[in-house]
Every structure is written in C-alpha cells, then in structure tokens.
C-alpha cells in the first residue's frame with residue numbers, strides 16, 4: 001500500500017494533509033475556541049498559500065486508464081476528487097477520505113496509492129490506472145474475474161479498491177502465497193464482510209499463479 | 211391457479227455468480243454518488259458543533275460573497291435548538307465541492323450552549339433533566355415491564371444462580387457509500403439518484419414533501435447500485451429533501467452526499483443495551499428463572515433499543531419464569547436507525563451469555579443447557595401448515611446444533627472455562643443460537659401487494675425482467691435472472707434485468723429480510739405469466755394447442771406432436787408482438803387460506819422465521835488483552851435457496867459484521883464536549899481481512915418451506931458466540947463489548963483483585 005514515507009511535506013511544518021483540506025487551519029482554530037468544532041468549519045481561517053500555484057485553477061492533464069484527460073482544477077484538489085469530480089471516473093470511491101479504507105486505491109505508474117491522500121498535481125506525467133482498466137477489450141482480468149467467481153463482493157463499493165490492491169500485490173510478486181496476498185489487502189476495508197469469499201478468490205488465484 | 215416453485219430445478223439453489231459482478235469489481239458500475247449530470251452543483255450541510263445549543267443568530271453574508279456560491283437552505287434557523295453534535299443547521303450550495311467548503315467556513319453562527327448528556331450513566335443519574343426535543347419530560351423513560359410465571363419460586367428452585375452485567379455499546383452503520391442523493395428538476399418532474407434501500411418509498415416521501423407547493427409533482431427515484439444500507443437508508447432524509455430544495459432554487463442538478471464524519475454521526479446507529487441479569491438453573495440443564503433489567507440509548511429521538519418483547523430471546527417459550535424490564539435513555543447523540551436485525555444481537559447477548567455463565571456455575575457443558583431449553587414444536591401449527599416454523603422449530607434447532615457441533619469439533623475443542631492452555635495465549639470456544647422473522651412480505655394499505663415484477667419476451671427471444679426493487683449487495687439482479695431463466699428454460703446470462711427505478715412498479719423497502727421472499731415469487735409469477743402469454747400468442751403458428759406447449763431447456767415443445775422449436779425461433783413467431791407477464795406477491799398471498807379446504811392456497815412459495823447456530827473460536831492473549839477470532843461456524847436454515855453462492859456470502863457477511871461488533875466497534879462519546887471522539891475510520895475500527903476469522907457456512911436447505919430472506923439472521927448470534935468463546939478462554943466474563951484489550955484487561959484485573 002502507499003507507505004506513509006511517501007507523504008512528503010509541502011512546506012515548513014505543514015503536512016500535505018493539512019494543506020489539502022485546510023483542515024490544519026480548522027484544527028488550530030478549534031484549539032483556541034472553547035469547544036472544538038471539527039464539524040463546524042465556519043470558524044476556520046483561510047489557508048495560507050504554501051506553494052507557488054493557486055488558489056485559482058490551473059490547467060492539468062492526467063492520463064487515466066490510457067486516456068488523456070484535460071481540465072482546469074484548483075491546486076488544492078486531491079487526485080481522488082480530480083478523478084471523480086472533474087474527470088467523471090467511477091472506479092475509485094471516496095469513503096474515509098483520509099487514507100484508511102483503501103476504496104480510492106489506484107495504480108500510479110504501477111504502484112498502489114490512496115488517491116485521497118495525494119494532490120492531483122502530483123500525478124501529472126504519471127500513468128494512472130483504476131480498476132476499470134482491468135476490463136480490457138471486454139476480457140476480464142483474472143483478479144476481478146476471481147472476485148466474481150467466488151462472490152467476493154456484495155454492495156461492491158469497496159471492491160474496485162480491493163481489486164487494484166490485489167492486482168498490484170500479484171504484479172509485484174506473482175508467486176505470492178495466500179497470506180502474502182492478504183497482507184497486500186491490509187489497507188482496505190469492506191463493510192459488507194466479503195473477506196471469506198475474498199480468501200476463496202485468493203486461493204484460486206494463487207493456485208493459478210496470479 | 212396456485213403458485214408453486216418448479217419441482218425439478220435446473221438453476222435455483224445452485225452456485226451462480228452475480229450477474230453484475232464484472233461491473234462492480236472493475237468499478238464500472240455507476241452508483242448514485244457517481245452521478246455527474248451536466249451543470250451539477252454541490253451542496254453540504256453545516257451542522258451543530260454542540261451536543262445541545264440554542265441558535266442565536268446565523269450570518270451568511272460573507273458566505274454569499276465567496277467564489278462559486280449559489281444558494282443556502284436553512285434547516286434550523288435562529289431561535290431554534292439543536293440537540294446533538296451533527297444536528298442540521300443550514301445547507302450551502304456552490305459550483306464545486308471546494309467552493310462549498312469555502313462558503314461553509316464563511317458562515318457565522320452564534321450559539322448558546324445548553325446542558326447535555328451523551329453517556330447513558332450520566333442521564334440515568336439525572337432523571338429529572340431534559341435535554342432532548344419532543345414532549346417527553348425527561349431523557350429517561352422507565353420502560354415496559356413484563357413477567358411470566360413465578361420468578362421468586364423459579365430462583366428458589368434453582369441449584370445455582372448467576373447475577374452479572376452484560377452490555378453492548380452503540381455502533382454505527384458505516385455504509386461505505388454515504389447517505390445522500392443527486393436531485394434534478396425538469397418542470398414539475400424531480401429525478402433523484404439516491405443511495406437508498408427503498409426506491410419507491412424515497413420517491414413517495416419526496417413527492418409528499420413537495421406536493422403542497424407543486425401539486426403536479428412527479429418524482430422518479432433511481433438506484434441502480436448502492437453501497438450498503440444495513441437498515442439505515444429508507445428515505446430521502448433531511449439531506450435528500452435539502453438537495454431537492456436547492457436544486458429547485460438554483461434550477462440545476464445538485465449533489466448532496468454526506469462526508470465520512472456525517473455518515474457516522476447522523477447516518478444511523480445500533481442502540482446500546484446494558485443489562486443486569488439474574489439466571490438460575492439445575493444440573494440437568496433446566497433454566498428455572500431469568501430476570502433482566504436493561505437500558506439502552508437510541509440517541510436523541512427514536513424509541514426501541516432491544517426487542518423487549520422477545521426477551522429471553524430464543525428461550526422465551528421454554529423458561530417457565532421470567533421477568534424483564536427495559537428503560538430507554540435518550541442522549542444528545544445521533545439518532546438510532548434499524549440496523550441489520552434491529553435489537554436481536556443485543557437480545558442474544560443478554561440471553562445467551564448468561565446461559566454460558568450459568569452452565570459454568572453448574573459445572574456443565576453449555577451445550578447441555580441449550581439442548582435442554584430449545585423451544586418446543588407447536589403440533590397444532592404443524593398439522594395445519596407443515597411448512598411453518600412454529601411446527602418444526604425444535605427439530606430444526608436440533609439439526610443445526612448437531613451440525614454446528616460436528617463442524618466446529620465442539621466435543622474435541624470445548625473445555626472447562628479458563629482451561630484454554632498454559633501459556634499467555636488462551637484458546638476458547640463459544641456458541642450462541644438465534645431466530646429471526648424473515649419474511650413479512652408487504653401489503654399496501656388497501657391490502658394490495660406491495661411488490662411486483664414484469665417479464666417481457668420480445669420476438670428476438672430477448673427476455674427482460676423489470677422491477678423497481680433495489681440491490682443492497684443482496685444480488686437482486688441475479689435472483690431475478692435465475693428465477694426467470696429457470697421458468698423459461700434459458701441461461702442466467704440470457705436474461706436482462708432492470709431494477710432500481712421507481713416507475714418500474716411497486717416494491718417495498720428492503721427491510722426485515724423481505725426483499726428476496728417478495729421479489730422472487732413476484733418474478734416467478736411474472737415469468738409464468740409471460741411464458742403462458744407467449745404460448746397463447748404463438749400456438750396457432752406453431753400448429754399446436756397452447757395447453758400442449760411446454761418449455762424444455764432452450765426450446766418450446768409441443769407435448770402432443772413432440773415437435774420442438776429452438777427458443778429464438780419460437781419467439782420469432784410473435785411477429786410484431788411481444789409476450790408479457792406481470793406478477794405480484796404479498797403477505798396476503800403467502801397467507802391466503804382456501805375457505806373450503808382450510809389450507810394454504812400457495813404453500814411453500816415464501817415463508818417466515820428461521821433459526822441458526824453459531825460457534826466462535828478465539829485466542830486471547832492475557833498479557834495484552836488482544837482477542838483474535840480465528841475460526842467460525844455458521845449454521846443457518848433458509849427455506850428455498852435461490853442462489854447458494856450469494857446466499858452463503860450473505861451469511862459470512864453477517865458473521866463478519868457480528869465479529870466487528872464483538873471485537874472492534876464502539877461509538878465513543880466525549881462527556882466534556884458532547885462530541886463523538888472517533889467519527890472516522892481509523893479510530894472507529896472495522897476489521898480488515900487479516901483481523902477476521904475463517905468462516906464455515908452450512909446452509910440447512912429446506913426448499914419445501916419456500917423463499918425466506920437471509921440478510922439479517924446470520925448477524926444475530928455472532929457477538930454472543932464470540933463473547934462466550936472469550937469467557938471459555940479466560941474463565942472470566944468480559945461484561946461489556948467490544949471485547950477489546952481495555953475491556954479484557956479490566957475484566958481480568960477485577961477477577962485478580964477478587965482473587
């Protein structure tokens with residue numbers, strides 16, 4: 001999964017996450033008010049500019065599942081929001097929106113990342129692949145095919161994220177054992193409870209060798 | 211003619227992968243949250259940061275000047291009170307999500323904070339206080355009481371009596387797709403793409419909301435895919451109505467979906483249940499008396515917490531003497547909603563955990579008590595309706611206990627409580643049993659069926675099944691396709707199923723595990739009607755009598771001449787016409803009695819009530835307090851299974867939800883700020899694949915009973931089974947879930963202190 005090391009800092013003392021939402025400002029404001037108000041963003045001050053771009057929109061081109069998509073977006077926008085709100089992508093879902101659940105997982109130059117936890121601008125010039133790419137020419141990739149065969153999905157909302165993580169795990173190590181594949185899915189959460197069926201899918205895939 | 215399932219079943223009951231699986235697993239399925247109609251605006255709701263406050267003033271002037279601002283819609287204005295952190299105040303609409311957040315930050319609100327309670331114990335200590343809305347005089351409603359037999363005499367009769375505390379915290383639904391919808395008006399016509407488990411109900415509620423202002427209002431609700439509901443998504447809610455209001459105001463489509471914090475704080479929760487329980491019994495396993503005094507909180511509004519009428523749960527009819535009392539404690543917290551078998555898992559913990567403690571006090575295997583106290587068969591019922599639960603429940607439970615004992619290797623693995631090994635890691639095994647109503651297939655107010663399906667066969671042989679019902683992850687498309695394909699002699703992949711659009715006819719909300727037992731029979735009737743319509747329309751061209759035409763796999767055959775025609779060729783005889791059948795199903799039809807014969811007209815089509823037995827195995831580290839659930843056995847009866855593969859996934863999913871409930875989930879409220887401490891996914895913990903047990907599912911197939919829903923039952927006894935396994939490992943009852951390191955170590959320390 002996207003390791004925490006990848007979360008570089010944007011500027012002195014400002015983590016990327018703080019910058020993304022202006023939530024750093026909310027948290028600071030909360031400390032000075034009598035009652036912390038995480039829900040109540042009204043008290044928050046304007047985020048300081050910490051990089052040279054924005055706050056106005058900048059033109060951006062992203063390569064998503066092989067297509068080049070252009071739009072103008074504000075630099076503060078996450079890759080996830082850019083894909084969903086500005087590029088009409090469906091195969092990465094916004095669930096926790098802060099790097100816990102894995103529903104937003106995409107491949108960035110082949111590496112799985114939480115798209116909610118990086119800026120869209122950082123993905124420029126990189127190859128973004130979502131689960132939708134695993135349906136090439138009407139042929140289902142073995143990973144989603146195994147999910148279907150074992151019924152490792154119910155509502156299906158978490159599933160594209162799991163599929164991308166599993167694809168990445170097997171790409172990295174086609175000889176992975178079931179336990180190793182499970183470890184590769186540790187950063188994803190399913191609420192419907194499809195893990196047992198996922199294990200059936202994993203066993204079938206490991207037998208086949210990815 | 212009476213409706214019945216075909217006797218020889220080619221597809222029904224087999225392992226059939228869900229038909230929309232490829233779309234879902236590759237993320238191509240477009241959920242309501244993925245709808246981006248042209249010109250879409252975004253809306254968000256500003257909520258109370260206080261658990262209870264008076265709103266003195268709201269100033270939106272600065273917000274109106276922010277970039278991209280479009281409109282506001284006030285929900286609770288100046289002069290009103292808000293009753294929990296997360297209660298709605300005002301909604302904001304802007305051109306992008308980012309601008310919406312900017313505008314929210316620019317709104318200034320003056321509050322006067324008021325007294326509040328967010329912990330059950332605090333409210334109980336202050337029964338004279340009222341910090342909630344509505345007419346009640348206090349937060350504490352001393353609840354219903356009921357008694358059976360002579361409880362004092364029952365305890366006198368007992369050889370051992372156990373008195374202890376048990377409790378389950380509030381947990382949140384945590385649907386991965388949040389509540390909300392996209393609303394778009396075209397004149398008087400409102401279209402919403404909603405994340406709902408009640409497509410028709412959502413359309414109806416929205417129509418009722420706007421009727422006074424727009425008399426001709428026509429609402430269409432679309433839910434092609436939805437990302438989890440578990441009982442929490444039965445209507446548009448405030449956010450859905452607000453989105454429609456803002457869409458009306460701005461004359462543009464508006465999307466309003468809750469963010470994660472909102473989803474957890476206002477999207478629904480399962481009420482807490484804490485009970486003081488006294489149970490007594492004899493060495494032969496007889497329970498002589500049971501007494502429970504419990505309380506729980508459904509949040510600021512709402513009522514039921516446990517299912518008091520069903521306590522002492524499975525043993526209600528067996529235990530001769532019992533007494534129960536329940537107090538509802540309203541708190542300044544988000545409001546409870548139905549959650550997967552509402553009240554039942556709490557009931558099960560309050561009953562089946564004391565049963566194990568009693569067994570330990572008596573020095574016997576808890577299996578002995580369970581076997582001894584199983585509810586009896588009602589022989590009268592068995593005679594009048596051989597498919598009914600009441601007439602055979604004892605036999606079903608015995609069968610399920612035997613199976614669970616075998617699959618879990620109970621005889622080999624059960625040991626005396628506290629004998630789970632010498633090292634710091636202790637092994638434990640525990641059991642619990644459950645029951646659930648299942649299938650109250652709906653009727654409308656006028657007694658008409660609330661569910662129907664349409665099957666259309668065109669001249670190219672294409673079959674389309676249409677129904678307004680929704681798929682919550684329950685494989686509804688697949689179920690409809692299997693039933694139609696079975697009747698028409700086709701392959702599942704030959705059937706096109708269209709669901710999740712309110713104009714497609716009547717359907718009830720997916721609650722109480724009613725969808726499959728309502729929709730499968732409706733589809734069966736529609737497919738039979740469409741087949742017969744086809745026969746009538748092609749008989750002349752076929753050169754056969756319509757009564758002689760039958761379906762064989764892929765063919766229409768004339769019984770008389772033995773002539774068979776390929777399905778497509780037969781359908782081509784429709785010429786410019788099409789064949790069509792409409793089928794309905796309701797509880798009235800399921801329960802209809804022949805006035806002469808005094809028996810059911812349609813026996814074994816759908817049914818009510820199931821049971822189940824679950825066994826959990828755990829490893830508990832007594833040094834760290836960490837509990838791992840390693841193996842799980844779930845035995846479940848389910849009437850006629852339509853799709854074994856997806857049915858078993860439902861059962862495993864129910865178990866996983868129950869293990870999460872037992873080990874990880876806890877809505878933690880902060881007494882000082884009145885806010886939830888963990889409205890997120892990192893500190894509100896749900897297990898990942900490595901945290902959850904291997905699960906063996908065994909379905910007790912009883913096709914003669916007809917279709918029964920399976921969404922809820924398998925989550926009922928899970929937490930109790932895990933709790934009992936932890937007890938078996940430690941020899942100490944961990945009274946309160948989650949059985950987290952903190953609660954486990956506290957229980958061990960208490961025992962240590964007592965010696």
Ligand code: FES
Pocket residue numbers: 093094095096097098099100101102103104105114115116117
């Ligand atoms: S939405 Fe990105 S990890 Fe949850």
Ligand code: FES
Pocket residue numbers: 153154155156157158159189190191192193194386437438683
């Ligand atoms: S399938 Fe519904 S959350 Fe995983």
